[in-house]
Amino acid sequence: MEKVFKEIEKRIKRLEAEIELAEKRLELLEETGAAHKYQIWEKRKSYSEYYLIFIAIWMIMGLMLLLYIKNKYAQRIPLSLTPYIILAFVLIILPLIYVVWKFMYKEEIESPLEYLSKREKNARIVLNAFYLPLKEALENENEEKLRRIADNLLTSEGLARAIEEENEGDPKVMAYAIYLYLNRDKDVKDEIEETVKLLRNKPLKALLSFLLEKDRETL
Incomplete structure:
Protein backbone atom coordinates (compact mmCIF):
# COMPACT_ATOMS: atom_id res chain seq x y z
CA MET A 1 0.00 0.00 0.00
CA GLU A 2 3.02 2.28 0.32
CA LYS A 3 2.97 3.06 -3.40
CA VAL A 4 -0.74 3.92 -3.18
CA PHE A 5 -0.16 6.47 -0.42
CA LYS A 6 2.82 7.93 -2.30
CA GLU A 7 0.64 8.50 -5.36
CA ILE A 8 -2.12 10.07 -3.25
CA GLU A 9 0.41 12.32 -1.52
CA LYS A 10 1.78 13.43 -4.90
CA ARG A 11 -1.72 14.45 -6.00
CA ILE A 12 -2.41 16.26 -2.73
CA LYS A 13 0.82 18.27 -2.98
CA ARG A 14 0.21 19.09 -6.65
CA LEU A 15 -3.32 20.34 -5.96
CA GLU A 16 -2.18 22.36 -2.94
CA ALA A 17 0.54 23.95 -5.08
CA GLU A 18 -2.01 24.70 -7.82
CA ILE A 19 -4.34 26.38 -5.30
CA GLU A 20 -1.49 28.45 -3.85
CA LEU A 21 -0.28 29.51 -7.31
CA ALA A 22 -3.79 30.49 -8.44
CA GLU A 23 -4.30 32.53 -5.26
CA LYS A 24 -1.01 34.39 -5.78
CA ARG A 25 -1.82 35.16 -9.42
CA LEU A 26 -5.30 36.40 -8.49
CA GLU A 27 -3.78 38.65 -5.82
CA LEU A 28 -1.25 39.97 -8.34
CA LEU A 29 -4.01 40.76 -10.85
CA GLU A 30 -5.92 42.65 -8.17
CA GLU A 31 -2.85 44.55 -6.92
CA THR A 32 -1.73 45.66 -10.40
CA GLY A 33 -5.26 46.63 -11.43
CA ALA A 34 -5.07 44.27 -14.41
CA ALA A 35 -8.34 42.61 -13.41
CA HIS A 36 -10.19 45.93 -13.42
CA LYS A 37 -8.68 46.97 -16.76
CA TYR A 38 -9.68 43.66 -18.33
CA GLN A 39 -13.26 44.08 -17.09
CA ILE A 40 -13.39 47.58 -18.65
CA TRP A 41 -12.07 46.19 -21.94
CA GLU A 42 -14.71 43.44 -21.91
CA LYS A 43 -17.44 46.03 -21.34
CA ARG A 44 -16.20 48.11 -24.26
CA LYS A 45 -16.32 45.05 -26.49
CA SER A 46 -19.94 44.40 -25.53
CA TYR A 47 -20.85 48.08 -26.01
CA SER A 48 -19.69 47.95 -29.65
CA GLU A 49 -22.53 45.54 -30.42
CA TYR A 50 -25.06 47.96 -28.92
CA TYR A 51 -23.63 50.76 -31.07
CA LEU A 66 -37.24 58.22 -47.26
CA LEU A 67 -40.07 55.86 -48.23
CA TYR A 68 -42.58 58.28 -46.74
CA ILE A 69 -41.09 61.20 -48.67
CA LYS A 70 -41.01 59.20 -51.90
CA ASN A 71 -44.66 58.16 -51.60
CA LYS A 72 -45.97 61.57 -50.58
CA TYR A 73 -43.83 63.90 -52.67
CA ALA A 74 -42.93 61.74 -55.67
CA GLN A 75 -44.46 64.30 -58.07
CA ARG A 76 -42.70 67.31 -56.55
CA ILE A 77 -39.20 65.86 -56.12
CA PRO A 78 -37.45 65.49 -59.51
CA LEU A 79 -34.60 63.36 -58.13
CA SER A 80 -35.00 59.59 -57.75
CA LEU A 81 -34.76 58.45 -54.15
CA THR A 82 -34.29 54.80 -55.11
CA PRO A 83 -30.43 54.82 -54.92
CA TYR A 84 -30.60 56.39 -51.45
CA ILE A 85 -33.15 53.82 -50.32
CA ILE A 86 -30.96 50.96 -51.62
CA LEU A 87 -27.91 52.45 -49.89
CA ALA A 88 -29.83 52.83 -46.63
CA PHE A 89 -31.07 49.25 -46.91
CA VAL A 90 -27.51 47.96 -47.40
CA LEU A 91 -26.26 50.00 -44.44
CA ILE A 92 -29.01 48.47 -42.29
CA ILE A 93 -28.44 44.88 -43.40
CA LEU A 94 -24.65 44.82 -42.92
CA PRO A 95 -24.61 45.67 -39.17
CA LEU A 96 -27.53 43.31 -38.54
CA ILE A 97 -25.77 40.45 -40.36
CA TYR A 98 -22.61 41.12 -38.33
CA VAL A 99 -24.48 41.15 -35.00
CA VAL A 100 -26.41 37.95 -35.85
CA TRP A 101 -23.23 36.20 -37.05
CA LYS A 102 -21.33 37.23 -33.92
CA PHE A 103 -24.19 36.01 -31.72
CA MET A 104 -24.44 32.64 -33.49
CA TYR A 105 -20.70 31.92 -33.64
CA LYS A 106 -19.63 33.65 -30.47
CA GLU A 107 -16.95 31.72 -28.61
CA GLU A 108 -16.97 31.78 -24.85
CA ILE A 109 -13.46 32.95 -24.02
CA GLU A 110 -12.53 32.81 -20.38
CA SER A 111 -10.93 35.85 -18.86
CA PRO A 112 -7.70 35.34 -16.84
CA LEU A 113 -9.74 35.93 -13.68
CA GLU A 114 -12.35 33.32 -14.61
CA TYR A 115 -9.68 30.80 -15.63
CA LEU A 116 -7.68 31.16 -12.41
CA SER A 117 -10.80 31.15 -10.22
CA LYS A 118 -12.07 28.00 -11.93
CA ARG A 119 -8.73 26.21 -11.59
CA GLU A 120 -8.53 27.11 -7.91
CA LYS A 121 -12.12 26.00 -7.30
CA ASN A 122 -11.66 22.69 -9.15
CA ALA A 123 -8.43 21.94 -7.31
CA ARG A 124 -10.11 22.57 -3.95
CA ILE A 125 -13.06 20.33 -4.83
CA VAL A 126 -10.85 17.42 -5.97
CA LEU A 127 -8.59 17.83 -2.94
CA ASN A 128 -11.28 18.14 -0.27
CA ALA A 129 -13.95 15.87 -1.74
CA PHE A 130 -11.76 13.10 -3.11
CA TYR A 131 -8.07 12.81 -2.24
CA LEU A 132 -8.12 13.81 1.43
CA PRO A 133 -11.15 11.59 2.24
CA LEU A 134 -9.62 8.76 0.17
CA LYS A 135 -6.34 8.95 2.08
CA GLU A 136 -8.13 9.00 5.43
CA ALA A 137 -10.43 6.11 4.49
CA LEU A 138 -7.54 3.91 3.34
CA GLU A 139 -5.42 4.74 6.38
CA ASN A 140 -8.28 3.85 8.74
CA GLU A 141 -9.56 0.99 6.56
CA ASN A 142 -12.96 2.67 6.62
CA GLU A 143 -14.94 0.85 3.95
CA GLU A 144 -18.12 2.81 4.61
CA LYS A 145 -16.29 6.04 3.86
CA LEU A 146 -14.78 4.52 0.71
CA ARG A 147 -18.28 3.59 -0.45
CA ARG A 148 -19.47 7.16 0.12
CA ILE A 149 -16.54 8.47 -1.93
CA ALA A 150 -17.44 6.11 -4.79
CA ASP A 151 -21.10 7.10 -4.57
CA ASN A 152 -20.11 10.76 -4.60
CA LEU A 153 -18.10 10.28 -7.79
CA LEU A 154 -21.28 9.09 -9.50
CA THR A 155 -23.80 11.50 -7.98
CA SER A 156 -21.93 14.79 -7.55
CA GLU A 157 -21.82 16.67 -10.86
CA GLY A 158 -19.49 19.28 -9.36
CA LEU A 159 -16.94 16.69 -8.25
CA ALA A 160 -17.14 14.73 -11.52
CA ARG A 161 -16.66 17.90 -13.59
CA ALA A 162 -13.75 19.07 -11.42
CA ILE A 163 -12.01 15.68 -11.72
CA GLU A 164 -12.38 15.71 -15.51
CA GLU A 165 -11.19 19.31 -15.85
CA GLU A 166 -8.20 18.58 -13.60
CA ASN A 167 -7.39 15.52 -15.78
CA GLU A 168 -7.56 13.17 -12.81
CA GLY A 169 -9.43 10.49 -14.74
CA ASP A 170 -12.92 9.27 -15.60
CA PRO A 171 -15.16 9.59 -12.47
CA LYS A 172 -17.25 6.54 -13.43
CA VAL A 173 -14.22 4.30 -13.91
CA MET A 174 -12.74 5.65 -10.67
CA ALA A 175 -15.95 4.86 -8.78
CA TYR A 176 -16.00 1.35 -10.26
CA ALA A 177 -12.38 0.85 -9.15
CA ILE A 178 -13.31 1.70 -5.56
CA TYR A 179 -16.30 -0.66 -5.68
CA LEU A 180 -13.98 -3.42 -6.92
CA TYR A 181 -11.61 -2.74 -4.05
CA LEU A 182 -14.50 -2.98 -1.60
CA ASN A 183 -15.47 -6.35 -3.12
CA ARG A 184 -11.88 -7.64 -3.31
CA ASP A 185 -12.76 -10.79 -1.35
CA LYS A 186 -15.07 -11.92 -4.14
CA ASP A 187 -13.98 -13.42 -7.46
CA VAL A 188 -13.40 -10.12 -9.29
CA LYS A 189 -9.81 -10.60 -10.51
CA ASP A 190 -10.73 -10.37 -14.20
CA GLU A 191 -12.72 -7.18 -13.62
CA ILE A 192 -9.80 -5.69 -11.67
CA GLU A 193 -7.34 -6.49 -14.48
CA GLU A 194 -9.64 -4.87 -17.08
CA THR A 195 -10.24 -1.81 -14.92
CA VAL A 196 -6.49 -1.30 -14.34
CA LYS A 197 -6.11 -0.99 -18.12
CA LEU A 198 -8.86 1.65 -18.27
CA LEU A 199 -7.83 3.68 -15.21
CA ARG A 200 -6.04 7.00 -15.77
CA ASN A 201 -6.08 7.89 -12.08
CA LYS A 202 -2.68 6.76 -10.76
CA PRO A 203 -3.56 6.36 -7.05
CA LEU A 204 -6.53 4.09 -7.84
CA LYS A 205 -4.51 2.29 -10.49
CA ALA A 206 -1.86 1.64 -7.84
CA LEU A 207 -4.58 0.47 -5.43
CA LEU A 208 -5.95 -2.16 -7.82
CA SER A 209 -2.43 -3.16 -8.91
CA PHE A 210 -1.65 -3.74 -5.24
CA LEU A 211 -4.57 -6.20 -5.07
CA LEU A 212 -3.28 -8.08 -8.14
CA GLU A 213 0.25 -8.27 -6.72
CA LYS A 214 -1.14 -9.50 -3.41
CA ASP A 215 -3.15 -12.15 -5.26
CA ARG A 216 -0.03 -13.37 -7.11
CA GLU A 217 1.89 -13.65 -3.84
CA THR A 218 -0.76 -15.96 -2.39
CA LEU A 219 -0.53 -18.35 -5.34
Whole structure:
Protein backbone atom coordinates (compact mmCIF):
# COMPACT_ATOMS: atom_id res chain seq x y z
CA MET A 1 0.00 0.00 0.00
CA GLU A 2 3.02 2.28 0.32
CA LYS A 3 2.97 3.06 -3.40
CA VAL A 4 -0.74 3.92 -3.18
CA PHE A 5 -0.16 6.47 -0.42
CA LYS A 6 2.82 7.93 -2.30
CA GLU A 7 0.64 8.50 -5.36
CA ILE A 8 -2.12 10.07 -3.25
CA GLU A 9 0.41 12.32 -1.52
CA LYS A 10 1.78 13.43 -4.90
CA ARG A 11 -1.72 14.45 -6.00
CA ILE A 12 -2.41 16.26 -2.73
CA LYS A 13 0.82 18.27 -2.98
CA ARG A 14 0.21 19.09 -6.65
CA LEU A 15 -3.32 20.34 -5.96
CA GLU A 16 -2.18 22.36 -2.94
CA ALA A 17 0.54 23.95 -5.08
CA GLU A 18 -2.01 24.70 -7.82
CA ILE A 19 -4.34 26.38 -5.30
CA GLU A 20 -1.49 28.45 -3.85
CA LEU A 21 -0.28 29.51 -7.31
CA ALA A 22 -3.79 30.49 -8.44
CA GLU A 23 -4.30 32.53 -5.26
CA LYS A 24 -1.01 34.39 -5.78
CA ARG A 25 -1.82 35.16 -9.42
CA LEU A 26 -5.30 36.40 -8.49
CA GLU A 27 -3.78 38.65 -5.82
CA LEU A 28 -1.25 39.97 -8.34
CA LEU A 29 -4.01 40.76 -10.85
CA GLU A 30 -5.92 42.65 -8.17
CA GLU A 31 -2.85 44.55 -6.92
CA THR A 32 -1.73 45.66 -10.40
CA GLY A 33 -5.26 46.63 -11.43
CA ALA A 34 -5.07 44.27 -14.41
CA ALA A 35 -8.34 42.61 -13.41
CA HIS A 36 -10.19 45.93 -13.42
CA LYS A 37 -8.68 46.97 -16.76
CA TYR A 38 -9.68 43.66 -18.33
CA GLN A 39 -13.26 44.08 -17.09
CA ILE A 40 -13.39 47.58 -18.65
CA TRP A 41 -12.07 46.19 -21.94
CA GLU A 42 -14.71 43.44 -21.91
CA LYS A 43 -17.44 46.03 -21.34
CA ARG A 44 -16.20 48.11 -24.26
CA LYS A 45 -16.32 45.05 -26.49
CA SER A 46 -19.94 44.40 -25.53
CA TYR A 47 -20.85 48.08 -26.01
CA SER A 48 -19.69 47.95 -29.65
CA GLU A 49 -22.53 45.54 -30.42
CA TYR A 50 -25.06 47.96 -28.92
CA TYR A 51 -23.63 50.76 -31.07
CA LEU A 52 -24.17 48.67 -34.20
CA ILE A 53 -27.75 47.90 -33.18
CA PHE A 54 -28.36 51.60 -32.51
CA ILE A 55 -26.98 52.50 -35.96
CA ALA A 56 -29.20 49.87 -37.58
CA ILE A 57 -32.30 51.25 -35.79
CA TRP A 58 -31.36 54.79 -36.78
CA MET A 59 -30.93 53.69 -40.43
CA ILE A 60 -34.31 51.92 -40.37
CA MET A 61 -35.95 55.13 -39.22
CA GLY A 62 -34.13 57.00 -41.98
CA LEU A 63 -35.26 54.43 -44.55
CA MET A 64 -38.87 54.74 -43.40
CA LEU A 65 -38.60 58.51 -43.71
CA LEU A 66 -37.24 58.22 -47.26
CA LEU A 67 -40.07 55.86 -48.23
CA TYR A 68 -42.58 58.28 -46.74
CA ILE A 69 -41.09 61.20 -48.67
CA LYS A 70 -41.01 59.20 -51.90
CA ASN A 71 -44.66 58.16 -51.60
CA LYS A 72 -45.97 61.57 -50.58
CA TYR A 73 -43.83 63.90 -52.67
CA ALA A 74 -42.93 61.74 -55.67
CA GLN A 75 -44.46 64.30 -58.07
CA ARG A 76 -42.70 67.31 -56.55
CA ILE A 77 -39.20 65.86 -56.12
CA PRO A 78 -37.45 65.49 -59.51
CA LEU A 79 -34.60 63.36 -58.13
CA SER A 80 -35.00 59.59 -57.75
CA LEU A 81 -34.76 58.45 -54.15
CA THR A 82 -34.29 54.80 -55.11
CA PRO A 83 -30.43 54.82 -54.92
CA TYR A 84 -30.60 56.39 -51.45
CA ILE A 85 -33.15 53.82 -50.32
CA ILE A 86 -30.96 50.96 -51.62
CA LEU A 87 -27.91 52.45 -49.89
CA ALA A 88 -29.83 52.83 -46.63
CA PHE A 89 -31.07 49.25 -46.91
CA VAL A 90 -27.51 47.96 -47.40
CA LEU A 91 -26.26 50.00 -44.44
CA ILE A 92 -29.01 48.47 -42.29
CA ILE A 93 -28.44 44.88 -43.40
CA LEU A 94 -24.65 44.82 -42.92
CA PRO A 95 -24.61 45.67 -39.17
CA LEU A 96 -27.53 43.31 -38.54
CA ILE A 97 -25.77 40.45 -40.36
CA TYR A 98 -22.61 41.12 -38.33
CA VAL A 99 -24.48 41.15 -35.00
CA VAL A 100 -26.41 37.95 -35.85
CA TRP A 101 -23.23 36.20 -37.05
CA LYS A 102 -21.33 37.23 -33.92
CA PHE A 103 -24.19 36.01 -31.72
CA MET A 104 -24.44 32.64 -33.49
CA TYR A 105 -20.70 31.92 -33.64
CA LYS A 106 -19.63 33.65 -30.47
CA GLU A 107 -16.95 31.72 -28.61
CA GLU A 108 -16.97 31.78 -24.85
CA ILE A 109 -13.46 32.95 -24.02
CA GLU A 110 -12.53 32.81 -20.38
CA SER A 111 -10.93 35.85 -18.86
CA PRO A 112 -7.70 35.34 -16.84
CA LEU A 113 -9.74 35.93 -13.68
CA GLU A 114 -12.35 33.32 -14.61
CA TYR A 115 -9.68 30.80 -15.63
CA LEU A 116 -7.68 31.16 -12.41
CA SER A 117 -10.80 31.15 -10.22
CA LYS A 118 -12.07 28.00 -11.93
CA ARG A 119 -8.73 26.21 -11.59
CA GLU A 120 -8.53 27.11 -7.91
CA LYS A 121 -12.12 26.00 -7.30
CA ASN A 122 -11.66 22.69 -9.15
CA ALA A 123 -8.43 21.94 -7.31
CA ARG A 124 -10.11 22.57 -3.95
CA ILE A 125 -13.06 20.33 -4.83
CA VAL A 126 -10.85 17.42 -5.97
CA LEU A 127 -8.59 17.83 -2.94
CA ASN A 128 -11.28 18.14 -0.27
CA ALA A 129 -13.95 15.87 -1.74
CA PHE A 130 -11.76 13.10 -3.11
CA TYR A 131 -8.07 12.81 -2.24
CA LEU A 132 -8.12 13.81 1.43
CA PRO A 133 -11.15 11.59 2.24
CA LEU A 134 -9.62 8.76 0.17
CA LYS A 135 -6.34 8.95 2.08
CA GLU A 136 -8.13 9.00 5.43
CA ALA A 137 -10.43 6.11 4.49
CA LEU A 138 -7.54 3.91 3.34
CA GLU A 139 -5.42 4.74 6.38
CA ASN A 140 -8.28 3.85 8.74
CA GLU A 141 -9.56 0.99 6.56
CA ASN A 142 -12.96 2.67 6.62
CA GLU A 143 -14.94 0.85 3.95
CA GLU A 144 -18.12 2.81 4.61
CA LYS A 145 -16.29 6.04 3.86
CA LEU A 146 -14.78 4.52 0.71
CA ARG A 147 -18.28 3.59 -0.45
CA ARG A 148 -19.47 7.16 0.12
CA ILE A 149 -16.54 8.47 -1.93
CA ALA A 150 -17.44 6.11 -4.79
CA ASP A 151 -21.10 7.10 -4.57
CA ASN A 152 -20.11 10.76 -4.60
CA LEU A 153 -18.10 10.28 -7.79
CA LEU A 154 -21.28 9.09 -9.50
CA THR A 155 -23.80 11.50 -7.98
CA SER A 156 -21.93 14.79 -7.55
CA GLU A 157 -21.82 16.67 -10.86
CA GLY A 158 -19.49 19.28 -9.36
CA LEU A 159 -16.94 16.69 -8.25
CA ALA A 160 -17.14 14.73 -11.52
CA ARG A 161 -16.66 17.90 -13.59
CA ALA A 162 -13.75 19.07 -11.42
CA ILE A 163 -12.01 15.68 -11.72
CA GLU A 164 -12.38 15.71 -15.51
CA GLU A 165 -11.19 19.31 -15.85
CA GLU A 166 -8.20 18.58 -13.60
CA ASN A 167 -7.39 15.52 -15.78
CA GLU A 168 -7.56 13.17 -12.81
CA GLY A 169 -9.43 10.49 -14.74
CA ASP A 170 -12.92 9.27 -15.60
CA PRO A 171 -15.16 9.59 -12.47
CA LYS A 172 -17.25 6.54 -13.43
CA VAL A 173 -14.22 4.30 -13.91
CA MET A 174 -12.74 5.65 -10.67
CA ALA A 175 -15.95 4.86 -8.78
CA TYR A 176 -16.00 1.35 -10.26
CA ALA A 177 -12.38 0.85 -9.15
CA ILE A 178 -13.31 1.70 -5.56
CA TYR A 179 -16.30 -0.66 -5.68
CA LEU A 180 -13.98 -3.42 -6.92
CA TYR A 181 -11.61 -2.74 -4.05
CA LEU A 182 -14.50 -2.98 -1.60
CA ASN A 183 -15.47 -6.35 -3.12
CA ARG A 184 -11.88 -7.64 -3.31
CA ASP A 185 -12.76 -10.79 -1.35
CA LYS A 186 -15.07 -11.92 -4.14
CA ASP A 187 -13.98 -13.42 -7.46
CA VAL A 188 -13.40 -10.12 -9.29
CA LYS A 189 -9.81 -10.60 -10.51
CA ASP A 190 -10.73 -10.37 -14.20
CA GLU A 191 -12.72 -7.18 -13.62
CA ILE A 192 -9.80 -5.69 -11.67
CA GLU A 193 -7.34 -6.49 -14.48
CA GLU A 194 -9.64 -4.87 -17.08
CA THR A 195 -10.24 -1.81 -14.92
CA VAL A 196 -6.49 -1.30 -14.34
CA LYS A 197 -6.11 -0.99 -18.12
CA LEU A 198 -8.86 1.65 -18.27
CA LEU A 199 -7.83 3.68 -15.21
CA ARG A 200 -6.04 7.00 -15.77
CA ASN A 201 -6.08 7.89 -12.08
CA LYS A 202 -2.68 6.76 -10.76
CA PRO A 203 -3.56 6.36 -7.05
CA LEU A 204 -6.53 4.09 -7.84
CA LYS A 205 -4.51 2.29 -10.49
CA ALA A 206 -1.86 1.64 -7.84
CA LEU A 207 -4.58 0.47 -5.43
CA LEU A 208 -5.95 -2.16 -7.82
CA SER A 209 -2.43 -3.16 -8.91
CA PHE A 210 -1.65 -3.74 -5.24
CA LEU A 211 -4.57 -6.20 -5.07
CA LEU A 212 -3.28 -8.08 -8.14
CA GLU A 213 0.25 -8.27 -6.72
CA LYS A 214 -1.14 -9.50 -3.41
CA ASP A 215 -3.15 -12.15 -5.26
CA ARG A 216 -0.03 -13.37 -7.11
CA GLU A 217 1.89 -13.65 -3.84
CA THR A 218 -0.76 -15.96 -2.39
CA LEU A 219 -0.53 -18.35 -5.34
